[in-house]
Amino acid sequence: MTIHPEIAKILAALPAPDGSPLDPAAMRAGEAAQVPPLEDRLPLHAVEDTTVPTPSGAVPVRIYTPAEAESYGLLVYIHGGAFFLGSLDTHDHVARSLAKETGCRVISVGYRLAPEAAFPAGLEDCYGVLRWAAEHGDQLQWNGRTLAVAGDSSGGNFAAAAAAMAKDDGFTGITHQILFYPSLDLDFDVDRYASLRENAEGYGLETAGLAPFNAFYLDNGADPADPRVSPIKRADLTGLPPALILTAEHDPLRDEGELYGKLLAAAGVQVQVSRYEGANHGFVANFSWLPEFYQAFRETAGFLAGTGAVTGAATGNGQA
Structure with a gap:
């Protein structure tokens, strides 16, 4: 179907790329200026900023408690932003909605960004927080059942990589991985996936912009051939946690996400893949105010509760 009309209105108002070099500081400031004031955010029982100790150092986190309860599932959330943008604040609304709809205590990770932090600093921060959550279940009132990792876009890259790192370390405690329009293959050959050409222009994220946006990460030690950088290149996907x-x-990255689902299913991993019709890259972070895209949070809740169709790599329209 065509792009959602509300998304189309906003895309039409965006200035055309002028080819000038990307300025991380200016772009981060622009993002920060759009963060809504606290009083306009979804209210929850408690939201706490703190830092947690990890092998890579102290990592800022924001912990969201949806309601008062005796125990909670835990969900470690990793924001997107092409590895150099995004923050606890820019994706605060995503974490709040995840907490509200899933009932989980959500731990959002303020990992180090490129280019200031070289690979694998950001990934190590995320994995360290994931392990910290697992090791501090009593402190976090963990229910002993759900320990999920989730991320959008480049955060989905980190979520998938962290799940694989856990398996390699012999840590089997992760129960679910949730990947929203993940960036899983950082080899940007435009012939690799049909969606890179089908959705090359006019939908916000453009194929020609993938290389320059990810250059801050790739030029700072991240090798696209390394499965920690491109999780889809991992040779053995067996034993990874069930995936949503x-x-x-309308996303250039659409096909790599769906292929990853097929590869996971072929490796015996339980997978649920949903394609959101009329959506573009970033719809969970940018357009969840539209009911058909807010559905992503409810689908996540169903997946964690075991009520979704987690039987194989089946693609649906995500709007049911």
């Missing part, structure tokens, strides 16, 4: 993968119809 949400893709967007």
